[in-house]
Amino acid sequence: MVNDVSGWFDFGGGREGTRSMDENRWERYGAAAGIAFAVLVLISFFMVPSPPHVDAGFRKIGDYYANHRRAILTSNVIGTFGALAFIWFLGHLRHVLNRAEGGVEALSPIVYGAGIAAIVVGILAAIPATVLAYSAQEEAINSNAGIVRLLWDMNTVMYSLLFLTMGLFAAAAALAMVRKELVGPWLGWVGIGVTALAWTSGTAGFYVTKYSGFWTGFTIVAIVAFVAWVLLASVVMLRRPEVERAAAWEPVFAH
Numbered sequence: 001m002v003n004d005v006s007g008w009f010d011f012g013g014g015r016e017g018t019r020s021m022d023e024n025r026w027e028r029y030g031a032a033a034g035i036a037f038a039v040l041v042l043i044s045f046f047m048v049p050s051p052p053h054v055d056a057g058f059r060k061i062g063d064y065y066a067n068h069r070r071a072i073l074t075s076n077v078i079g080t081f082g083a084l085a086f087i088w089f090l091g092h093l094r095h096v097l098n099r100a101e102g103g104v105e106a107l108s109p110i111v112y113g114a115g116i117a118a119i120v121v122g123i124l125a126a127i128p129a130t131v132l133a134y135s136a137q138e139e140a141i142n143s144n145a146g147i148v149r150l151l152w153d154m155n156t157v158m159y160s161l162l163f164l165t166m167g168l169f170a171a172a173a174a175l176a177m178v179r180k181e182l183v184g185p186w187l188g189w190v191g192i193g194v195t196a197l198a199w200t201s202g203t204a205g206f207y208v209t210k211y212s213g214f215w216t217g218f219t220i221v222a223i224v225a226f227v228a229w230v231l232l233a234s235v236v237m238l239r240r241p242e243v244e245r246a247a248a249w250e251p252v253f254a255h
Helices: 002-006 014-046 058-067 069-100 108-134 145-178 185-204 213-239 242-249
Strands: none
Touching: 014 069, 014 213, 058 069, 058 108, 058 145, 069 108, 069 145, 069 213, 069 242, 108 145, 145 185, 145 213, 185 213
């Protein structure tokens, strides 16, 4: 009975050490989820051929989805799993930031909320293209210029909204990094650049109705930059969990 009772007391920091080890392990899981997100999204993005231009005719759009139906559907499934991994990653970020902010929750709810908003918009943005691919063999839809054009334009507008919500997530997370609440200021400054790319691309998407090689390339750069930034942050946190970094050099927490 004495041994059982003594287990409730922390004579040598054993209980605190076990808690730290558990937190270290779960933080690694969270960081690994960010890596999984980046890998799955890149696979999803590059596994399908380049889509038609924004002002392409409905026949060309319909043929694209009919000819690449399986690849597009598979791409969207992989992308959805990437979104699920990102939700886990967001939970990890909220935990880390909440600890760094001492429970004040200055940036942690913004990072978490913006990330969830981006995931919701991203999943909704994939629906028009998924419908076009899923129903590509149905003549009533694939040959209907109005339906094809409506879904195609919805796809463009929704992804513009996605860039705007991605930008808010990047801005909030980057600010937390600059404030030394997460990873490090150097990656925060990179995140500010990623934010500018995302917001510029998202805003342009509402106005560019004719094909532009510049804006097409700009959009691809914005996507890759965002994913690469999340990947880099995840790798850093995986190699050295935030609980270790905080204990080692005591960043300036918000109180």
